[in-house]
Amino acid sequence: MRVFGVTVDDETRCVHYRTEVDVIAIKFACCGRYYPCHLCHAEDADHEAQTWPTDQWAEPAVLCGVCKGEMAVRDYLAATSCPGCGARFNERCAAHRHLYFG
Template sequence: MSEIPVRGVDVGPETRCEHYHTDRDVVAFKFACCEPYFPCYRCHEAITDHDAVPWPRDRADEPSVLCGVCETELTVPAYLEADYRCPSCDAPFNPGCRAHADRYFEIERS
């Protein structure tokens, strides 16, 4: 289905993986160290030979989050402002990803 490369462990057609596979686990993330998308940081750890580098703040205007349902690519601000729903197809995203946001994006600490 996907024309956009998504790498990971047992990745399904909507970017679910071995580690996260609920109905809402339909996003994938780019890391600053890699070009393909990964469904989660654990997939990155499992199949690469280097440490993950979160998406940098100075590249926030570049797409780095993928909706696995409609393949819309989102910038970090668009993803964070979307209230855990795809702004294109309204697919629900897993709010639990918030717990790992610092693994995916350089974020400002308050």
């Protein structure tokens, strides 16, 4: 799976968010491309970001940078770690939820 933006390692960390637990990329609803964060999308894409509407939360739209497994939006929002490999997710990402998920 290709991840766009300025990543700093192969676990999808980027120049904006690169702590040990910053290991997800989000497929943006507007373009179908994975980006590590909203800032990477804003810098790279030629369009404004659109959020995932709730009726599409069953779509696989979150990528674990550790195991490269995809998960549905609703599964990601209910998790604190990857269901595939157990990698912990950054709990502070909840502050940005409105930027990705409607």
